[in-house]
Amino acid sequence: MADSYNQSSSAYKRMIMTHSIIRFIVCVLLSVICLLPIIIILMNGTRSSASIIANGFSIVPGNALSDNWAKLTDPDKGPFSAVYNVWLGYRNSLFISLAATGVAVLFSGLTAYGLTVYHFKLRNFATTFILAVLMIPTQVVSAGFLDFMIKIGWVDNYLPLILPAIASPSTVFFMLQYMRSSFPLDIVEAARIDGSGEVRTFVQIALPILKPAFAVQAIFMFVGNWNNYYTPSIILLSNKLEQRTMSMMIQSVVANDKNIDYGVQYLAIGMSVLPVIIIYLILSKFIVKGIALGAVKG
Amino acid sequence: MKKRVLAAVVAATAVLSLAGCKDSGTSSGSNSGASTPAASNTGDSSTPAPTNSGDESVPAGDLVDEDETLSILSWSNNEDMDLLINMFCDKTGTDKSKIKWVKQGDSGGDAKTKYKEYLKGNGDADLLFCDAGWAQLYENDEDLVIPMSELGITKSQYPDAYPYTLEVGTNEKGEFMAPTWQATPGLFVYNAKLAKEHLRVETPEQMQELVKDWATFEATAAKLKEKTNGAVKMVATEAGLWQVKQCDKTAKWVNGDEFVLTGEADKFADMAKKYTDNGWVDINIGAWSGEWWATVADESSLGEFVPTWGLKGNPGSMVFNFAAGGTWQDVEDPDNPGQTKKEYVINDSAATDKLSACAGPQSWYWGGTYICASKKINTKKTAAEFIKFFTQNADNMKEYGQKNGDFMNNKNIMKEVTFKNPVLIGGQDQFKILASEADKVNMGGTITKFDSDINDAFNAAVTEFCKGEISSKDDAIAKAKSKIAEAYPDLKVKD
Amino acid sequence: MAGGGTKSHKLVSYAKYGYMFILPFFLVYGFFMIWPFINTVLLSFKGNGSKVNEWVGFQNYSWLLFGDKSGGRFATGKVHHDAFFDGFGTTVILWAGNFIIQIVLSLLLAVWFSDVRIKIKGTGFFKVVMYLPNIIMAASVAAMFLMIFSNTKYGVINSLAINNGWIKDPIPFMSNKWMVRVIVMFIQAWLWFGNTMLLLLSGIFGIDPSIYEAAAIDGSSGSSTFFRITMPILKPIFLYVVVTSLIGGLQMFDIPYLMHTGNDPNDYLNTVATYIYKHFHKFNNFGFSAAASILLFIVTVLLGMIVMRFNTDATAPKKQRKK
Structure with missing residues (x-):
């Protein structure tokens, strides 16, 4: 591709235009593939099970929304009320996800900062350790984790669902790499010279620079926690309705083999997906805007 | 120096936590394997x-x-x-x-x-x-x-x-x-309209004549296929057949600590393949899915084997789903006169005049x-x-x-x-037939605690064989055996 | 700040902050994870089935890795060896297909969206939308795709094709080994490419845009800008993506485990993770399960080490000089 000096202005513009259009079309196609399932889930929640069996997907809504909702929530009309309650599900999932995400992102940032900015004897060991730990398959630890929790009596409560997030190796790893490529270490020196304490440097100077990284990881952690079915289901042994998370509730509705009502299933899934989409849309502004504001200028 | 201290601390924590939970490492998961089969071998299979x-x-x-x-x-x-x-x-x-x-x-x-x-x-x-x-x-x-x-x-x-x-x-x-x-126990529930149309059957008793034993059942299946050009299958799922045939065993799956592939299992593999190849059942339809209900409701299948708990008339039961249709209505509450309560009423007339039940080729339970x-x-x-x-x-x-x-x-x-089933035609009394069937069910001392997993593994292999994913019956049986050997290292699986 | 009495006064006095900052991580990790990990290691040296309390040394490992020629076709060692290697092969195949599609796509998109010369309309919208598949629970995704690709005439694709007269009999998607695997590869890529793209984008946005402006002024073309300016700075994040995708792929569990009708998981989708899960939760074969976990860990570490050799950072030389 020749540079802009050697070609006539209009030919250059045309080339840019063509490329732009091609890329645009590809993006539109991809978007359709990505959006379609969400739309289908939401639409299917409004259709009756029979019509879903007859005609799997439809982009237009049906008219069974109130029926499906009644079957999902009203104990007289459907068998799901013992396991599914939208408001409890939201409350519980929101609490766990926000808490876990908050601690994960904060402490991961802290840890990554510590490993990047400071030089101390165990620094390489610690970094390697975290990477190694990242590679331990979750299956290796999950069963032993449950046993340990049973032993110390931390079952049927949210502590084991939130506290372990403080140590999230993959988030630390990401922050490490992010800082490697985008964090100007000179800033820390500059701050020290200005008399700023270490913690203050971290909070007031480093955090804003790391914002895009935080935002990205926050989304992923939130979604991961919201959809995490496995860990809550093994920790919340007694399966009490007041404690169940949204993911557990959906699983109960979808896995119920004696009452297969597809409309109800999709409605339950839709109710779980909606708030996440909304939160994601809010958070995504941080990413879409994300220009490196705190870069060292001059 | 610090590195060593840290390492020591880590090791110490590990040791301490280990000491506190010496035998717990193995209590993760039950010890159902601990009661060795050998100890519980009653010897005689009566x-x-x-x-x-x-x-x-x-x-x-x-x-x-x-x-x-x-x-x-x-x-x-x-x-x-x-x-x-x-x-x-x-x-x-x-x-x-x-x-x-x-x-x-x-x-x-x-x-x-x-x-x-x-x-x-x-x-x-x-x-x-x-x-x-x-x-x-x-x-x-x-x-x-x-x-x-x-x-x-x-x-x-x-x-x-x-x-x-x-x-x-x-x-x-x-x-x-x-x-x-x-x-x-269970019955064979069938679409009466299709039966009348293609097999000239007017009553459940007549239907029973056509399915009274397996030989007759298969003859009827062939006739049905011919009459409808393969559009209507005799039985909805292979899983249904398996549920029935599982009760046919004459020997235990496990003798002592040895896995024994009984002759009946071999025969079932042949049977399932025969039904699939002849078009008497659609091997791809799985039980407990929307497709299962659909295939009976939309008249692609004549009938299915339904056990008692599937024969209830309430929403969600098997037979209800096979018939399909109804609305919520306010009806008089018999316990509280003057008040109404909500009831799911099957008021779609197409649904109550669709299905009838007869005993089927053999007695079974599920x-x-x-x-x-x-x-x-x-x-x-x-x-x-x-x-x-x-x-x-x-x-x-x-x-x-x-x-x-x-x-x-x-x-x-x-x-x-007596029980008048609202979903069956004429409110057919299913208990009458079931009562005699239940009596005949005889497991002959063939139950073992491994049955659940062995049945699953065996039928999974048979299904793959019928679908053509496995080419020969011997391979299918070998696959079932490897799965069972994999699941239970305590069992000896002979070649 | 008073520091310890060693060489470089400045460095050591801040070292303790290093320890402070990383302490929470290690404390929490040590508490929650060390014991389970050690427990698994111990279990891997113990037996299976009724022998879960007996010490068997390296037998589980030896059987998993080398099989057992002595016992005939259905000997425990042989059967587990076959299952483990089959699982491993499937895992690698599924991972490779998924990874290639994902990396190419997300890298391409990340570059397109950050291109200052060729601008695309609506990038904000696209970026947001492409992440959406990741939001749906794995179980729901599996259920949906099973409905789409069902073997029977009720599946979405089949019913569409039959109703329009394109085909007469339904296509048995789920019965064909390679079709099933390609479907799973596609699902995994579809689920994660938005996620990967966002990660790469966040890396690109960390780069000072004035660099790009300078490059444009100097007449650098699109691909030249990409390979000489973007990639080197993006490398750490790119490596992160490669490593985490590698790890995630080797541990692939959700979709392979859920993509099946009937009682048993699909035989063509047996990954190492499903093998581990099955023998731990369904059957009492803790020895094999634990040994397989440890083997998986070792493989992951080896592969990870190979990838991480490329992890040099743009600022490293500067730091070293400071010493």
């Missing part, structure tokens, strides 16, 4: 005689309730459990708050693992409702359940029960572990809820009362059966009781 479950039981008067709540683990629906609990409390004057239903598991299969997990925690667990398919796993695990004799319940208290239920409820040591209030007593039980008195209420008291059982459509485990009652 029906276990009531040896030690005879009179050595705790007298009822000695039972105590250490705890106020009777907790029952079950994966059932609200309606079933509410009916049980309400009936018990109303009749015995027990406070409803004393009986708690702990829902564990979203389906029968899920409950199999969920109960074990729940029992590891500290929740109250007195009774376990187990599905016949895997009840044996719990019955043979003495870390999880206790014999009924400790509740003052013995096999001799069930003279009227259908014999096969007692077999299912007895473990390999011969101890009686789990009574049940239901017997779960599932059923068996009550085990958990090792952690601390409400023995109420628990024993509850069990006796529903499994031994004929009047209660009769009432429950009529309210629910459930087929009760008592030969005498079922001879008198």
Whole structure:
């Protein structure tokens, strides 16, 4: 591709235009593939099970929304009320996800900062350790984790669902790499010279620079926690309705083999997906805007 | 230096935590494998005689309730459990708050693992409702359940029960572990309109003539295929066939610690393949899916094998889904005159004149809820009362059966009781046929605790063979054997 | 700030902050995870089935890795060896297909969206939308795709094709080994490419845009800008993506485990993770399960080490000089 000096202005513009259009079309196609399932889930929640069996997907809504909702929530009309309650599900999932995400992102940032900015004897060991730990398959630890929790009596409560997030190796790893490529270490020196304490440097100077990284990881952690079915289901042994998370509730509705009502299933899934989409849309502004504001200028 | 200190601290923590939990490392997961099959080998394969479950039981008067709540683990629906609990409390004057239903598991299969997990925690667990398919796993695990004799319940208290239920409820040591209030034989439910059109059948009795044994069944299937050009299949799923044929065994799957592929299994593989190749069943339709309901509802299949609990008329039952159609309506509440309550009424006329039922080619059973007593039980008195209420008291059982459509485990009652199934044509009385079928079911001492997994592995291989994913029957059987060998290292699987 | 009495006064006095900042991580990790990990290691040296309490030394490992020629076709060792290697092969195949599609796509998109010369309309919208598949629970995704690709005439694709007269009999998607695997590869890529793209984008946005402006002024073309300016700075994040995708792929569990009708998981989708899960939760084969976990860990570490050799950072030289 020749540079802009050697070609006539209009030919250059045309080339840019063509490329732009091609890329645009590809993006539109991809978007359709990505959006379609969400739309289908939401639409299917409004259709009756029979019509879903007859005609799997439809982009237009049906008219069974109130029926499906009644079957999902009203104990007289459907068998799901013992396991599914939208408001409890939201409350519980929101609490766990926000808490876990908050601690994960904060402490991961802290840890990554510590490993990047400071030089101390165990620094390489610690970094390697975290990477190694990242590679331990979750299956290796999950069963032993449950046993340990049973032993110390931390079952049927949210502590084991939130506290372990403080140590999230993959988030630390990401922050490490992010800082490697985008964090100007000179800033820390500059701050020290200005008399700023270490913690203050971290909070007031480093955090804003790391914002895009935080935002990205926050989304992923939130979604991961919201959809995490496995860990809550093994920790919340007694399966009490007041404690169940949204993911557990959906699983109960979808896995119920004696009452297969597809409309109800999709409605339950839709109710779980909606708030996440909304939160994601809010958070995504941080990413879409994300220009490196705190870069060292001059 | 610091590195070493850190390493030492880590090691110390590890050692300390290890010391505190020496034997717990292995308690993750139950020790159901610990009771070696060899020890429980009763040698003879005849029906276990009531040896030690005879009179050595705790007298009822000695039972105590250490705890106020009777907790029952079950994966059932609200309606079933509410009916049980309400009936018990109303009749015995027990406070409803004393009986708690702990829902564990979203389906029968899920409950199999969920109960074990729940029992590891500290929740109250007195009774376990187990599905016949895997009840044996719990019955043979003495870390999880206790014999009924400790509740003052013995096999001799069930003279009227259908014999096969007692077999299912007895473990390999011969101890009686789990009574049940239901017997779960099954019928062949078919689309009467299609039967009339293609097979010239007007009544269920005539239909039975056409399916009275397997040879006739297959002849009818061939005729049906011819008449409809393959558009209508004789039976909806291969899974249905398997449920029936599973009851055909003449020997145990496991003898001592050796896996034995009985001749019947071989024959079933041939049968399934024959039905698939001849177009009498669509091998791709799986049970417990929307497609299963659809294939009967849209008349692509003539009929399916349905057990008693699938024959209830309420929404969600198998036969209801096969018929499809209805709305919520306000009807007069018979218990509270002048008031209305909501009821799901099948008012789509197409739905009540669609299906009929007949006995089918052989007697069989599928599932059923068996009550085990958990090792952690601390409400023995109420628990024993509850069990006796529903499994031994004929009047209660009769009432429950009529309210629910459930087929009760008592030969005498079922001879008198009738049940008009609203979904079957003319409100056909299904109990009449079922009563004679249930009696004929005989498992002949072939039940083992490995059945659940072996049946699954075997039928998975057979299904793949029928779908063409595996090319020869020998390969399919070899695959089933490897799966079983993989699952149970304790079993010897011969080449 | 008073520091310890060693060489470089400045460095050591801040070292303790390093320890402070990383302490929470290690404390929490040590508490929650060390024991389970050690427990698994111990279990891997113990037996299976009724022998879960017996010490068997390296037998589980030897059987998994080398099989057992002595016992005939259905000997425990041989059967587990076959299952483990089959699982491993499937895992690698599924991972490779998924990874290639994902990386190419997300890298391409990340570059397109950050291109200052060729601008695309609506990038904000696209970026947001492409992440959406990741929001749906794995179980729901599996259920949906099973409905789409069902073997029977009720599946979405089949019913569409039959109703329009394109085909007469339904296509048995789920019965064909390679179709099933390609479907799973596609699902995994579809689920994660938005996620990967966002990660790469966040890396690109961390780069000072004035660099790009300078490059444009100097006449650098699109691909030249990409390879000489973007990639080197993006490398750490790119490596992160490669490593985490590698790890995630080797541990692939959700979709392979859920993509099946009937009682048993699909045989063509047996990954190492499903093998581990099955033998731990369904059957009492803790020895094999634990040994397989440890083997998986070792493989992951080896592969990870190979990738991480490329992890040099743009600022490293500067730091070293400071010493």
